[in-house]
Amino acid sequence: MRNAVISGTGSYVPKRLLKNDYFNELLGEDVDTWLRENLTIKQRYWCDDDESTIDLCEQAALKALESAGIRADELDQIIISTDTPEYISPATASVLQYRLGATGAGTFDLNTACAGFVTAIDTASKYIIADEQYQNILVIGAYAMSKYLNKTDKKTVTLFADGAGAVILSAEENTDSGFLNAHQFTQGQYHDWMGIYAGGTGCPVNHNVVESGKHQLQFVKKFPKELNPSMWTEMSQRMAKEAGIDVTAVTKFFMTQININSIYEMLDNLGLEKDKAKYIMHKYGYTGSAAIPMALDESFRNGEIKKGDVIFMIGSGGGLSFAGAAFRL
Template identity: 60%
Template sequence: MPNAIILSTGSYAPDRIVPNSYFDTLLGEDVSTWLEENVHIYERRWAAENQSTADLCIPAARQALERARLLPEDIDLLIIATDTPEFISPSTSSKVQYELGLVNAGTFDINTACAGFVTALDTGAKYIKSDAQYRHVMVIGAYAMSKYLNMSDKKTVTLFADGAGAVILKSEETTERGFLASQLITQGQYYGYMGIYAGGTYQPITPKVIENQDHLLKFVQKFPKELNPGMWSKMATDLTSRIGTTPDKVDHYFLTQININSIWETMDRLGVARERAHTVMHYYGYTGSACIPMAFDQAVSKGLVKRGELIVFIGSGGGLAFASAAFIY
């Protein structure tokens, strides 16, 4: 039976570097100290005015294709995870498919907010495992949240950033590596806590919406502090149990990069060294559905992740949506 193996990775961050000092001036107060001491973010990347989500996806995808030594026509399916889409309709993936020349690829987008990449990775793996026509599946997590930031809201403007990460999955007859297991969980009671709540059918764009800045990202209500560490550690424990191992046997964890303290607390709860959770928010900010593939690509590129190692991906995002997946790399 075929399995989905991780063949290659790629990532892209925009050229524009925004240091913490920018927000000290913008907001008229010292936010650098809090950002550096509490969330360990020193700078982030924002897209240029003329860059869109598709523009972030394309270089990440090309890098993954080059590293996989594949041609664009070798890709059978493209899945893009984003909640900052190119358009409300059609899909971001349709435009990226065309721009990349993926002439044989079907496409669709997934929006489970910042859990999107792991959800899409899970979906792509299952396409490969269930249908022999899918030999190569490209999965991209992309985020251009700087386009939706209220520049006077210090709760959001200092944290969110832009980027894209790509993974190519390959069908291979193997029991030695590849996809092992996954889990999706949603706690929908939190759907109104954080999001972009205007622009859809619930609240179409009007002059009043724009005046109230309801078309921009908002933290409406504070999430319980223990929510992510509690869910992430439970998902890691459940997932490893299902594949016949324990959390301490996992070589690398790639977790949503919104708060380093939540990542560390999760590692502590699992009894796993904090260093096994690779982080990239320090110089890229919080890149939502792109953060996990960007972190994974950096770790692979630096030689920190080696073939045969056990990897667990766990993402969480607005909704609240949670997704986990285990692979042998």
């Protein structure tokens, strides 16, 4: 039976390092203590003025291609999940296809905010399983949210950061490895609670929009704090059941990393130790749709996961969108 397996990974962050004390000075108060004690965040990376989402994608993609041992012209599809695209139109993936020289690849972007990478890897897996023309698909989660931050808004400016993570999915026949199952859910009643609400047709950018700051990221309301832990718990249990395993058999969880305490609560709900999840927010801040593939790449490079292990990837983001995917490596 044909399946989609993870054959390569890569990640990239820009060179501009910002430690918490930068924001103490920027905001004129001590935010470092709260960030470290409540979220574990110590630093993050932001794009310079001449860097953008496509630059992050290109570097992560090159590393993933090297890891998989394939050339760009062997890619059949490129999918980029981002809510900070290079342009409104055309798709960022088409720019990347040109930069990489991936002459045989189709391209598209998708946007389910910070659940985007898991949504994209679910989509790519099903392309490979269903259609023999797809042998290698590049999937990227990319985030350059620093470009959309109000530098005086302490609710957002200290949390969000930039980066990209990439995975190559390849087709294999008669294998026990690869895609196990995936699920997507949305609670659309929360669509207007957090987001970038200007720049589309609902609110085109004009002088008044820019002057009021509506073109930047906005936290309009606080999400119910129990939403992520409860949804992640249910999704984990469902994926484990469909994979025919107990949740304790999962080697590592790769999660949306905006609030470490939500991850802890999910693990408590499942009766699992805290080290069952991979954490990177202490050194990268919150990198949105890039967080999960960045953490996955680091785990591969550090030897924390190996062939035969079962991993769960669970993302959630504005919308409010949820996506989970299970793989056997």
